[in-house]
Amino acid sequence: MIATLLRGVLAGAILSGTLLLYATLGEVIVERAGIVNLGLEGILLIGASVAFAVASVSGSAYLGVVAAAVAGGITALLFGYLVVSRKANQLASGLALMFFGSGVSALVGKSYVGGVIAGLPKIRVPWLSGLSWVRSSTLFNWDILVYLTIPVALLAWWLLFRTRWGLGVRAVGENPAAAYASGRRPQLLQYQALFVGGLFGGAAGAHLSVSLTRTWNEGMTAGRGFIAIALVIFSKWHPIRAVVGALVFGGAEALQLQLQARGAQVSPFLLDMFPYLLTLAVLLAWGGARRAAAPAGLGRTFYGTE
Amino acid sequence: MKNLKLGVVPLVLMAIVCLFPAHAQDKPALIVGAIYIGSVNDYGYNRSMKDGLEEMKRNIPGLKLIEAENVPETAESERVMENMIQQGAKLIFPTSFGHMDFALNVARRHRDVFFYHPGGYKVEQNFGNFFGKTQTAWYPIGIAAGRMTKTNKLGFVVGQPIGYALGNVNAFQLGARSANPKVQTIVVVTNSWSDKAKEAAAANALLDQGCDVLAMHVDSPAVIIQAAEARGAMSIGFQSTEARRLAPKGWITGLGFTWGKFMTEVANSVINGTFKPGFVRQGIDEGMMAVAPFGPAVPPDVRKQVLEAVDKLAKGFNPFTGPIKDNEGIVRIKEGEVWGNDKMGNFDWYAEGIIGKAK
Numbered sequence: 001m002i003a004t005l006l007r008g009v010l011a012g013a014i015l016s017g018t019l020l021l022y023a024t025l026g027e028v029i030v031e032r033a034g035i036v037n038l039g040l041e042g043i044l045l046i047g048a049s050v051a052f053a054v055a056s057v058s059g060s061a062y063l064g065v066v067a068a069a070v071a072g073g074i075t076a077l078l079f080g081y082l083v084v085s086r087k088a089n090q091l092a093s094g095l096a097l098m099f100f101g102s103g104v105s106a107l108v109g110k111s112y113v114g115g116v117i118a119g120l121p122k123i124r125v126p127w128l129s130g131l132s133w134v135r136s137s138t139l140f141n142w143d144i145l146v147y148l149t150i151p152v153a154l155l156a157w158w159l160l161f162r163t164r165w166g167l168g169v170r171a172v173g174e175n176p177a178a179a180y181a182s183g184r185r186p187q188l189l190q191y192q193a194l195f196v197g198g199l200f201g202g203a204a205g206a207h208l209s210v211s212l213t214r215t216w217n218e219g220m221t222a223g224r225g226f227i228a229i230a231l232v233i234f235s236k237w238h239p240i241r242a243v244v245g246a247l248v249f250g251g252a253e254a255l256q257l258q259l260q261a262r263g264a265q266v267s268p269f270l271l272d273m274f275p276y277l278l279t280l281a282v283l284l285a286w287g288g289a290r291r292a293a294a295p296a297g298l299g300r301t302f303y304g305t306e
Numbered sequence: 307m308k309n310l311k312l313g314v315v316p317l318v319l320m321a322i323v324c325l326f327p328a329h330a331q332d333k334p335a336l337i338v339g340a341i342y343i344g345s346v347n348d349y350g351y352n353r354s355m356k357d358g359l360e361e362m363k364r365n366i367p368g369l370k371l372i373e374a375e376n377v378p379e380t381a382e383s384e385r386v387m388e389n390m391i392q393q394g395a396k397l398i399f400p401t402s403f404g405h406m407d408f409a410l411n412v413a414r415r416h417r418d419v420f421f422y423h424p425g426g427y428k429v430e431q432n433f434g435n436f437f438g439k440t441q442t443a444w445y446p447i448g449i450a451a452g453r454m455t456k457t458n459k460l461g462f463v464v465g466q467p468i469g470y471a472l473g474n475v476n477a478f479q480l481g482a483r484s485a486n487p488k489v490q491t492i493v494v495v496t497n498s499w500s501d502k503a504k505e506a507a508a509a510n511a512l513l514d515q516g517c518d519v520l521a522m523h524v525d526s527p528a529v530i531i532q533a534a535e536a537r538g539a540m541s542i543g544f545q546s547t548e549a550r551r552l553a554p555k556g557w558i559t560g561l562g563f564t565w566g567k568f569m570t571e572v573a574n575s576v577i578n579g580t581f582k583p584g585f586v587r588q589g590i591d592e593g594m595m596a597v598a599p600f601g602p603a604v605p606p607d608v609r610k611q612v613l614e615a616v617d618k619l620a621k622g623f624n625p626f627t628g629p630i631k632d633n634e635g636i637v638r639i640k641e642g643e644v645w646g647n648d649k650m651g652n653f654d655w656y657a658e659g660i661i662g663k664a665k
Contacts, residue, residue, distance in 0.1 A: 008514035012507055106376075114347020114528075116552065137514055138537075213502040213529050217344070218376050220502050257504070257511040260494040261461070263661035268467060268495035 003133065005258055011138045012254020013247050015212060018146045019044075019204040021246035023228035025156045026200030028237055030076075032160060033193035034173035034297040038094025039079060040201055041225025042101020047072045047205025049109035052216040056112045061120045065145065065206040072202020073195045075101065080194040084187050087301045102219060109216040119214040120144060120207075143211045145203065149243070152200075156239035159196075169193050173295035176302035186302050204228075230279050234286060237294060245282075252278045335368035336397060336577050339390030341377040343402035343525065344500055349552065350526030350545040354563040355401040355424075357546070361566025362573050369573060379404030387412045391419055397576045399424070399569070402499075403468070409433070420581050422572050424565075425470065427585070427651055434572075434583035438563050438595040441473035441650045445625045446597065446615035448481025450559050451519045451542055452489045453608045455482075460491045461512030465499040465524040472653035472664055474523050479660050480625045485611065492517060493662030500525040509533035519558065527560070528552055540603070547598035557601030559612065567593045587647040591620035631658050 023040055030037050037043075047068035055064030075097070082093045120143035129140035160166040168189050171179035176186040208224075209216050227249060234248075235241035252275035260268055338359070346356040352375070363369050372390050377383045383405050387398055391412070397420045400409035406426035413421045413433045422434045429435050451460050460482060464471050479491040494512055496504040509520055509530045520534040521542035527549045534541040535553040543549035543560025550557045568588065575581045588594035597616060600609050626645035632638045632655040639645055645652070656664050 004514065008511055011514065012510060015510070016503070016507060110345075113345040114349060114353075116528075138510060208503060213506050214532055215502055215529060217348075217500065217502055222498075222501055222503065224503075253504075254507060254511065257494055257496075257508050258514065260662065261492050261508075261511040261515045263492065263663075265663055267663055267665055268497065269665075272495075272497045 005262060007133065007137050007139070008258040008261075009251050009255050012258065013251030014142070014146060015138065015250070016253050017246040017250025018149055019207045019212070020224060020228055020231060020249055021149050021153065021243060022145070022200045022204035022207065023225060024231040024235065024242040024246055025153060025239055026072075026197035026204070027228055027232045028235065028239055028242055029156060029160065029169070029193050029200070030197035031232055031298055032173045032237055032295055033169045033190045034176060034295055034300065034302070035080075035083060035190060035194065036090050036094060036299045037076070037079060037097070037194070037197065038091055038229065039097025039101060039225075040094075040228055041221060041223065042098040042105075043072045043075050043198055043201035044205040044208070044221045044225045044228075045101045045105035045219070046075050046108070047202035048209035048220060049105035049112075049205075049216055050202070051206030052115070052117070052209040053108055053112050055117045055119075055210050056115045059118075061117065061210045062144075064210050065120070065203060068206035068210075069199045069202040072200070072205065073198035076194040076198025076201065077191065079198075080191045083301070084190045084194075087303065090299055090301070098225070106218045109218070112216055115216070117210065117214055120211040123147065143207075145207045145211060149246075153239050153243050156200075160239065165189075165192070170295070172302075173297050176297055176300075180302075201225075227275075227279065230283060233294075234279070234282050236286070248282070249275055249279060334370035335366060336573055337370045337372065337394045338362070338573060339372045339387065339393075339395035339398040340374075341383055341386055341390075341398075341400050341402075341405060342373065342375045343377060343379060343404070345375050346373075348500075348526035349528045349549045350524070351563075352401070352525065353548060354546040355399070355565060358563070358565025358569050359399070362569040365566070365570040366573055366577070377402075377405070379408075381408060383408045384412050391416055396420065397422075397573060403470075420572075420576050420583075422569075422583075429583050429585055431583060432581070434581075434586065436568060436572075436584075436586035436588070436594075437470075438561075439587050439589035439647065439650075440561065440595070441470065441477045442619055442625055443561055443590055443595050443597075444474045444477035445481035445484075445619065446612045447521070447542055447559060447561055448478035448483075449485040449615050450600075450604065450608060450612045451478070451521065451540075452482030452484070452486035453611065454540055454558050454604065455486070455489060455519045457516050457518045458486065458488045458490060459515065459517045460489060461509070461515075461517030461520045462491050462493045463505060463508045463512070463520065463522040463524060463530055464493055464495045465522075466497065467495050467664065469651035469653045471523045472656065473650050475660060475662075476653060476657040477625055478521060479657050480630075481615065483659055489659065491660045491662075493656065493660060495662075496524065502529045505529045506533050510537075513537050513539055531557075540601075543598055547596060550598055550601065553601070555601075555603070558604055559600050560598035562596050562598055564593060564596050585648070587650075589619060590616055632656060633658055633660050633662075 050071040051064035051068035054067040055061045125140040172186045231245040234245040256271040342352045403425040494508040531541040540556040547562030628639035628643040629641045630639040
C-alpha cells in the first residue's frame with residue numbers, strides 16, 4: 001500500500017529531519033557571516049550530551065534542551081575566538097572543534113550512559129492526530145522542538161533578511177571590508193552569528209538525545225553534522241530552502257528503512273547508501289549554479305583593523 | 307641561571323614523590339583484561355559481558371580485572387590489548403565480534419597470554435572461541451512472540467547481517483511459525499551494531515508496517531524497546547535480561563547471556579595451567595544463556611509452551627532440521643540434514659515467512 005509507505009516516509013522524514021534542520025539553520029547563519037564551521041558535528045555532540053546529562057539530573061527535558069542550546073552557543077564562541085580573534089584557518093579549526101566536541105561530550109556524558117529519562121513529552125494536535133490516516137503513526141504527535149521547526153526557520157529567515165542585524169551579518173559574509181567601511185563591526189557580528197548558530201546546533205543535538213532516542217552514546221550523531229553542512233549548500237544558504245533539504249534527507253533515511261520493512265528486494269547495504277547518494281546527486285545538480293553562489297567572503301579571514 | 311632554577315622544580319617534585327614509597331602490593335591470582343565495544347551501561351550486550359566478568363571476579367578471590375570501554379573494532383583495539391598485557395594481563399576477553407582479527411594478531415605476538423573471543427570462529431593454541439547457542443535459543447522466544455502477536459507481524463531489527471544474526475532471525479521465525487502458522491517476521495537492517503537514531507527510525511518503520519512485537523539483534527535493545535513501549539507495542543529483549551525494566555507493559559520475554567560460569571572456568575584454567583582453546587557453544591541448559599522473566603501480559607499457557615520448548619532443546623532438539631525452505635522457496639536444509647553449531651555462521655538466507663533480503 002503506497003499510502004502506508006508515504007505515511008511512514010513522511011513521519012520518518014519529520015522526525016529525522018528536525019535535528020538536521022536546526023543544525024542547518026544554525027550553519028546557514030554562520031556561513032552567511034562568512035565563516036565555515038566544519039565543527040558542527042562537535043557542537044551537535046556537545047548539545048546531545050549536555051541535554052541528556054541535564055535532563056537526567058534535573059528530571060526536566062526542557063531544561064536539558066535550554067542547557068544544550070547554551071552549551072552549543074558557548075562552544076561556538078570558543079570557535080569564534082580561534083577564527084575571528086586569532087584569525088586561525090577556519091577549516092582546520094573547524095575540524096579541531098569536531099574532535100574537541102567529540103571528547104568533551106564523551107566526558108560529560110560518561111556518568112549518564114545507560115540512564116533512562118522520560119524525554120521531551122509528546123504533544124498531540126487534537127483534531128489532526130485523530131484522522132484515520134494519521135492515527136496509528138507518529139504524525140501530529142510530536143515534541144515541542146518538532147512543532148517549532150517551521151517557526152524557527154521563519155525566524156531565521158526574518159533575522160537574516162528583514163532586520164538590520166541580518167543585513168550586517170550578510171554584508172560581513174559578502175565583503176567584510178565594505179561592511180567595516182559602512183560603520184559595522186565585522187568581528188562583533190561574526191561572534192553574534194556564531195553564538196546564534198551555536199544555540200541552534202545545541203538544540204539540534206538535544207533533540208537527538210532527549211527526544212528521538214532518549215539515550216546517550218559516544219559519537220551518536222554519526223556524521224549528521226556533516227550532512228547538515230552539505231544541506232546548507234543544497235539550500236543555497238537560505239533558511240526556507242533548508243526546510244526542504246532537511247525533509248529530503250530525513251525522508252531518504254526513513255525511506256530506506258521503510259523499504260526494508262516492506263520487504264523491498266534490494267540489498268540492505270545498497271539501501272543504506274541511499275541518503276548519501278541522494279545528497280551527492282543533489283549537490284552535483286545544484287551545487288555549481290552561479291545564481292546559488294556562496295557568500296563571497298565565505299571562509300576568508302578578515303584582517304582589517306579592529 | 308633561569309634554566310637551572312627551572313630544573314630544580316622537577317627534582318624537588320621527584321624527591322617528594324620518593325618520600326611516599328609505593329607499598330608492596332599483593333600479587334593478584336590472575337590479571338584479566340576485557341575490552342568492550344561500547345559502554346557497560348547499555349542494558350545489552352556489554353552489560354551482560356560486564357555482569358559475567360564481575361561474577362568471575364567474585365568467584366576467584368585475588369583476581370584483578372582491567373577493563374576498557376568504547377574500544378572500536380579497529381587496529382586501535384590492538385593498542386589497548388597490548389597495554390593490558392604490559393600491565394600483566396594473562397587472560398584477555400575481547401568482547402565484541404569485530405575485535406576478533408585484532409585480538410588474533412595480538413595473540414600471535416604473545417603466545418603466553420590467553421584469549422577467549424565471543425561470537426567468532428577462529429581458534430588457535432592460545433585463542434579460543436565461545437558463545438551462547440543463540441540460534442537455537444531464539445526458537446522458544448519465537449514461540450512466545452508468535453503466540454502474543456495480534457497482527458501476525460513480528461518486527462526484527464538486525465545490526466549487522468552476519469550469518470549468526472540471520473540464524474537468530476531464522477530460529478525466531480521457525481519458533482513463531484510452529485506456534486502460529488500465519489505469522490510473518492519483517493527484518494530491517496541498520497548496518498551498525500549501535501546507531502541509536504537509526505534503531506529508533508527502524509523500530510518506527512516496523513511499527514508503521516503493522517508489527518506489534520519487536521525483537522532485535524543489536525548491542526543494546528534499549529532504544530527499540532522504548533520505541534515499542536511508547537507506541538503500545540510488545541517487545542522481546544536480547545543480550546541482557548535487565549532490558550525488561552524498560553517496558554513494564556509490553557515486555558514478553560527475552561534472551562540474556564549469563565557468561566559468569568564459563569568465564570570463571572576459563573580463568574581457573576589459566577591459573578591452573580590447563581587452558582584449552584576450543585570452539586565452545588553453550589545453551590540455556592549449560593548455564594550460558596537464560597530466558598528472561600516473562601512480562602505481566604503473558605498468559606500461563608504461553609509460558610508453559612515456551613518452557614516446554616526450552617526443555618526440548620535441552621534434550622537435543624535442533625530447529626534447523628530439514629527440510630527447510632528459504633523465503634524465495636528454495637530448499638536450504640535438505641530432508642534429513644541438520645545444521646549444527648559449526649554451521650551457525652553460514653546463514654545467508656531467511657527462512658519462509660521472513661520478509662527481508664539477506665544480502
